[in-house]
Amino acid sequence: MTRRTGRRPGNPGTREAILDAARAAFAERGFDAASIRAIAAAAGVDPALVHHYFGNKDQLFLTAMNFPVDPGQLVPRVLAGDRDGVGERMVRIFLGVWDSPAGSAGVALLRSAVSNEWTARLLREFITTQVLRRVLEQLDVAPAELPLRGSLVATQMIGLAMMRHVIRLEPVASADPEALAAAIGPTIQRYLTGPLPT
Amino acid sequence: MTRRTGRRPGNPGTREAILDAARAAFAERGFDAASIRAIAAAAGVDPALVHHYFGNKDQLFLTAMNFPVDPGQLVPRVLAGDRDGVGERMVRIFLGVWDSPAGSAGVALLRSAVSNEWTARLLREFITTQVLRRVLEQLDVAPAELPLRGSLVATQMIGLAMMRHVIRLEPVASADPEALAAAIGPTIQRYLTGPLPT
DNA sequence: GTCTATATTCCGATAGAC
């Protein structure tokens, strides 16, 4: 006999199916253009059920984005090794995350941020507080140079993600990650530790 | 007495007012989110008049984008000077265009390309055929390396435009163009003429 | 050349039955 205690959920797969469909839709079309109706259809449920689970579209987006790779877990891998190789390792690990299934959350955030100020703020805060600050403060750079160095790194990294996963310009869109790490790594290295214009 | 010959246009300023409003709206919200109604309201005309002039939204977008800076006129300025300075000159001229009023067409194209495959193809073709090919074929680079070098340049340039004009991440968003040219120029220089991973 | 009126479609959100 199976005893049941506590709350009995409905179909436990339904919620995850909605979140998967939401990530795919937000990644493909961005926040504004992705519709709850289309997400519900892709998940095989009724649109009203999405509201029942997540309240509104904002909350659905936040919940769908809130599982991505924990950046705090990646930073040690970027820093593990000699200081001269940090740029190349950063590009390699960055590409690995974006090329993985988890990367769809990144594409969704990037696509959404372009047409929606609310998600743009999310992206800015994610870039600065979750990624760049953690790496830079481990690299004894002068605190005054930290914001400029960090945003220079962001221009190259976001540009790479844009060209590879959003605009899909060849040959970068389907280039070997190792080749890209070798080509772009020195750029990141210079932005992090190289000379800065006065 | 004023004699009138030939076709008599209506209000000649109306059409330009619509195009100005369209460029501003497309730059601010992207192709999908910008509405003909809002453009008409900004231009002080009726929405139906926009259709009367331009047929549909696609044609309005194409017409509004079709006046921007002629890239063919910029290439000689990029190439004018020593070969080692081409990267820095390219960043400086690039920033000058994007910071000017004409840059709103670029922002519009970039913002639109993210959520709309049709405009993404426009942007890809503009980048490759109008900008990169013209510069690279003047720099005796091996033809086989041309696509990779060109798309590497595009990752950095588009990333810079994204961070400065779309996401608006500080301090890059309001940094002095000369400082950015000094910081990012060497990156472009290496992508154009530096060593490439095998 | 300009505008009114409208056809058509799709959106997010809610109320409430089962």
Place this chain on the structure above:
DNA sequence: GTCTATCGGAATATAGAC
């Protein structure tokens, strides 16, 4: 937990009056 029905709004586009 799931779904039907619907409200209220905004979009593109067209037809046609003046």
